[in-house]
Amino acid sequence: MEQNMSNCLLRVHGLTKQFSPAGEKVVNDVSFSVAQNEIFAILGPSGCGKTTTLRIMAGFERVDSGSVELKNRVIECQHTSISADKRGIGFVFQEYALFPHLDVRQNVGFGLNKLESKERNKRIDEMLELTGLGAFSHRKPHELSGGQQQRVALARALAPMPQIIFLDEPFSNLDAVMRQTTRNEIRTILKKAGISAVLVTHDQEEALSFADRIAVMNSGRIEQIGTPEEVYYTPRTEFVALFLGRTNVLKARAQGMEAYTDLGELMINRPASGEIKLSIRPEHLTLERATERNCNGLCGTILTREFKGHDITYRVKLRNGECLVHTDNRMPFTSGDSVVVKPLEPAVVLEV
Amino acid sequence: MIPALLVATGVLIPLLYLAIRAAEADWAVSADLIFRYRNLILLKNTVMLTAGVLITTTLIAAPLAWLTVRTDIAGKKVLTLLSVLPLAIPGYILAYALLGFGGANGTASLLLGIEIPRLSGFWGSLVAISLYTYPYMYLNLRSGLLGLDPSVEEAARSLGMSSAGVYRRIVLPQLRPAFLAGVLIIGLYVLGDFGAVSLMRFETFSYALFLQYSASYDRIYAAWLALMLLSITATILFAEYRLLRGKLFHRAGTGTARNIRISKLRWKVYPAYAGVALLMFCAIVIPVGTILYWMGRSLDSSIWNGLTNVLAMSVSASAPAAILTAMLAVPLAYISVRFPSPVSRGLERIAYFGYATPPLALALAFVFFSLNSFPILYQTMTLLVLAYSLHFLAEAIGPVRSALYQASPRIEEAARSLGHPPFQAFLNSTFPLLKNGIIAGAALVFLSCMKELPITFLLSPVGFETLALNVWSFSNEAMFAEAAPFALTILIFSSIFMGILFSREWSRT
Numbered sequence: 001m002e003q004n005m006s007n008c009l010l011r012v013h014g015l016t017k018q019f020s021p022a023g024e025k026v027v028n029d030v031s032f033s034v035a036q037n038e039i040f041a042i043l044g045p046s047g048c049g050k051t052t053t054l055r056i057m058a059g060f061e062r063v064d065s066g067s068v069e070l071k072n073r074v075i076e077c078q079h080t081s082i083s084a085d086k087r088g089i090g091f092v093f094q095e096y097a098l099f100p101h102l103d104v105r106q107n108v109g110f111g112l113n114k115l116e117s118k119e120r121n122k123r124i125d126e127m128l129e130l131t132g133l134g135a136f137s138h139r140k141p142h143e144l145s146g147g148q149q150q151r152v153a154l155a156r157a158l159a160p161m162p163q164i165i166f167l168d169e170p171f172s173n174l175d176a177v178m179r180q181t182t183r184n185e186i187r188t189i190l191k192k193a194g195i196s197a198v199l200v201t202h203d204q205e206e207a208l209s210f211a212d213r214i215a216v217m218n219s220g221r222i223e224q225i226g227t228p229e230e231v232y233y234t235p236r237t238e239f240v241a242l243f244l245g246r247t248n249v250l251k252a253r254a255q256g257m258e259a260y261t262d263l264g265e266l267m268i269n270r271p272a273s274g275e276i277k278l279s280i281r282p283e284h285l286t287l288e289r290a291t292e293r294n295c296n297g298l299c300g301t302i303l304t305r306e307f308k309g310h311d312i313t314y315r316v317k318l319r320n321g322e323c324l325v326h327t328d329n330r331m332p333f334t335s336g337d338s339v340v341v342k343p344l345e346p347a348v349v350l351e352v
Numbered sequence: 353m354i355p356a357l358l359v360a361t362g363v364l365i366p367l368l369y370l371a372i373r374a375a376e377a378d379w380a381v382s383a384d385l386i387f388r389y390r391n392l393i394l395l396k397n398t399v400m401l402t403a404g405v406l407i408t409t410t411l412i413a414a415p416l417a418w419l420t421v422r423t424d425i426a427g428k429k430v431l432t433l434l435s436v437l438p439l440a441i442p443g444y445i446l447a448y449a450l451l452g453f454g455g456a457n458g459t460a461s462l463l464l465g466i467e468i469p470r471l472s473g474f475w476g477s478l479v480a481i482s483l484y485t486y487p488y489m490y491l492n493l494r495s496g497l498l499g500l501d502p503s504v505e506e507a508a509r510s511l512g513m514s515s516a517g518v519y520r521r522i523v524l525p526q527l528r529p530a531f532l533a534g535v536l537i538i539g540l541y542v543l544g545d546f547g548a549v550s551l552m553r554f555e556t557f558s559y560a561l562f563l564q565y566s567a568s569y570d571r572i573y574a575a576w577l578a579l580m581l582l583s584i585t586a587t588i589l590f591a592e593y594r595l596l597r598g599k600l601f602h603r604a605g606t607g608t609a610r611n612i613r614i615s616k617l618r619w620k621v622y623p624a625y626a627g628v629a630l631l632m633f634c635a636i637v638i639p640v641g642t643i644l645y646w647m648g649r650s651l652d653s654s655i656w657n658g659l660t661n662v663l664a665m666s667v668s669a670s671a672p673a674a675i676l677t678a679m680l681a682v683p684l685a686y687i688s689v690r691f692p693s694p695v696s697r698g699l700e701r702i703a704y705f706g707y708a709t710p711p712l713a714l715a716l717a718f719v720f721f722s723l724n725s726f727p728i729l730y731q732t733m734t735l736l737v738l739a740y741s742l743h744f745l746a747e748a749i750g751p752v753r754s755a756l757y758q759a760s761p762r763i764e765e766a767a768r769s770l771g772h773p774p775f776q777a778f779l780n781s782t783f784p785l786l787k788n789g790i791i792a793g794a795a796l797v798f799l800s801c802m803k804e805l806p807i808t809f810l811l812s813p814v815g816f817e818t819l820a821l822n823v824w825s826f827s828n829e830a831m832f833a834e835a836a837p838f839a840l841t842i843l844i845f846s847s848i849f850m851g852i853l854f855s856r857e858w859s860r861t
Contacts, residue, residue, distance in 0.1 A: 058765075058769060059768070059769075060765050060768070083768075083773065083774070084765070084768035084769055085767075085768045085769070085770075085771045085772050085773050085774070085777065086771075087769075088771075089769060090769060090770075091765070091766065091769035093762045093765070093766060095760060095762060097760055097762035097763045097765065097766040098763075098766075099763060099766075099767075099780075099781055099784075100763075100785065101784045101785060110767065110770050110772075110780070111769075111770030111771050111772075113771075113772075114771070156766075156770065157769070157770075160770060160771060
């Protein structure tokens with residue numbers, strides 16, 4: 001999966017971390033790289049080691065083995081650790097960690113103490129404008145809404161012009177509506193400023209819509225790295241398939257590009273043989289009313305029906321087990337109907 | 353790390369010296385010192401006084417707590433405030449006031465024409481210390497009562513238990529941790545108290561220790577007495593630890609607790625008010641009135657000169673001690689909050705042990721330690737300030753620590769990620785948030801030092817006078833008028849101390 005990028009900015013290799021000698025590895029042999037101007041997301045359930053990975057890269061935790069390179073310079077390995085304040089990495093914390101005793105201007109200017117005051121003020125103004133906070137510059141953090149605090153945290157991290165910025169679950173403290181708009185705003189700001197970013201999140205929708213590439217992490221290991229489309233449409237493992245939205249995982253017997261499952265014969269995305277597992281997304285299946293001709297002994301029964309406006313999700317009982325099918329709203333089946341499930345796309349072969 | 357080491361060695365090594373000093377004598381002499389009959393009397397006196405004070409304070413505090421939490425009595429806030437007010441009058445000031453109140457030349461007979469017997473000895477000590485310390489028991493029982501879950505009591509009632517049964521089997525057992533906490537504070541105080549028992553001439557370990565040290569200079573016997581006192585203290589601490597282990601009751605279950613069940617007093621409200629009034633008369637009106645009365649009789653200009661002079665000396669020791677203590681408290685609190693480990697917990701314990709150690713024993717340990725290792729320091733201001741700091745450190749750690757708990761460690765990491773090196777990051781991000789805690793801690797230590805007596809006694813430089821020393825030595829000679837201005841000044845300082853403490857407590861809840 002590791003790509004050889006000529007414009008590589010951050011390279012992580014074999015990162016491993018245990019908090020206690022007897023305990024399990026919180027981060028286990030994690031490797032990836034982030035290119036210039038790229039937004040990279042680490043996606044995984046809570047406790048999978050994603051935040052620890054981020055904190056190691058930022059210099060808040062030491063690593064047991066492996067290395068972190070920034071612009072081809074080792075900033076963290078077993079033997080050396082560049083202090084967090086000398087790494088030139090911006091960090092946006094989950095709880096923002098704004099300085100409660102300073103106003104917005106002072107917060108944004110906190111990392112600019114080495115600049116002359118004229119230049120410093122200019123930079124602060126730029127940042128406030130970029131994040132649309134000009135009107136609030138003399139407010140204290142507790143006088144701001146959650147979304148505004150979020151933008152102050154971002155402006156503060158961006159002000160010293162870091163080479164890369166780390167975002168630790170930055171949207172999780174916002175309500176659902178705010179989350180979407182803030183996400184779009186911040187993506188636009190990052191792209192406009194031309195800054196690379198690493199986002200850590202447990203929200204698959206957030207990772208898919210925010211990042212250029214995603215690493216899916218599970219119990220300390222990275223299971224897959226790829227573009228949002230790659231990890232969504234061709235998950236490598238069952239965990240990735242299930243974590244990135246609803247899917248049907250089927251047991252199958254494969255031969256060449258075909259496999260036999262409870263749904264009948266399916267095309268698969270790559271050649272395989274023997275007992276395997278397949279994943280097929282509900283929207284890649286469709287339903288037909290069962291007739292004598294198409295049934296072929298493989299028809300199922302609609303169990304439940306979830307109407308969601310623009311589409312409908314059906315739970316279908318098969319001969320063994322059941323499956324989910326996502327159709328548009330022009331297929332009005334009701335529970336108890338006899339149907340045949342038809343694939344629209346090849347199923348994805350999962351690694352065991 | 354350096355402050356941590358200073359604290360650990362500063363508390364432990366002197367205490368070690370105490371043991372070394374005591375062990376210097378050969379075994380026959382030591383055995384004679386340990387097993388003499390007088391020690392048994394001292395032990396009996398100390399235990400009797402401790403038990404007596406604990407019983408008296410519970411008898412005062414329990415009804416008072418119930419009255420101000422669980423009844424419909426009017427003016428609960430004022431009553432609560434009044435109930436804790438006696439804390440502002442230190443035990444030796446109360447002792448002074450009681451001595452100056454009774455007897456043929458006391459305030460009572462001079463002012464009111466009633467001659468009541470002058471309290472002294474056991475009863476005098478008991479009354480003085482109880483009136484000063486009962487608020488500690490009251491505060492603990494009050495918060496215990498407030499923390500009870502009323503639905504548990506309702507459940508007991510619904511299961512057919514009588515009202516008295518609910519108190520006996522549900523309320524009282526749940527109050528045990530609060531009660532034990534009160535017992536611990538008051539017990540340690542009685543063991544360490546020197547001012548009241550010495551003025552009342554009641555021989556407990558503390559007072560005997562002082563007599564031994566000041567009169568006969570028998571230092572080995574004094575060291576043994578200090579060790580015995582320390583072992584009683586350690587026993588209390590250990591017993592408390594054993595009794596409280598696994599005994600912290602919390603409300604199991606979620607949701608907000610509903611309102612506490614309130615008892616209707618009806619006509620019984622009058623005896624309740626009368627009881628509180630009587631208590632306030634003894635604990636506040638008598639001491640303050642007595643001090644003011646004698647104050648009126650000592651109004652001449654020479655007193656004021658002496659007073660400002662002594663006040664300046666008190667401040668000159670208390671202010672540096674407060675600053676030093678705050679400087680020690682910040683790193684200690686920081687280590688214990690940010691890097692919790694057995695080592696950091698141990699360090700904090702040592703700080704608390706320094707606080708729990710009877711002040712006379714601690715002071716004696718410092719005397720031996722300095723004479724042995726740093727004779728240059730003996731009877732210097734430096735040693736006095738150091739002893740103050742190590743004794744009162746726990747008072748400063750508390751506020752600093754609670755401020756630290758509110759400052760997220762992420763804030764400091766944010767400063768690091770913005771290019772500030774570690775120490776600068778702490779100074780610019782966390783430290784400003786600790787400011788109030790540090791000021792409060794330093795203020796508490798300052799005020800404690802201003803009214804401190806036993807440590808000052810043993811460690812002050814020659815010719816050094818403080819407010820507390822003067823109150824004690826004048827009242828010791830029954831020169832009540834001369835003592836009055838100093839007593840009044842201390843009263844003012846301890847009222848400020850109380851004010852700070854409670855404004856912090858109440859702003860939190």
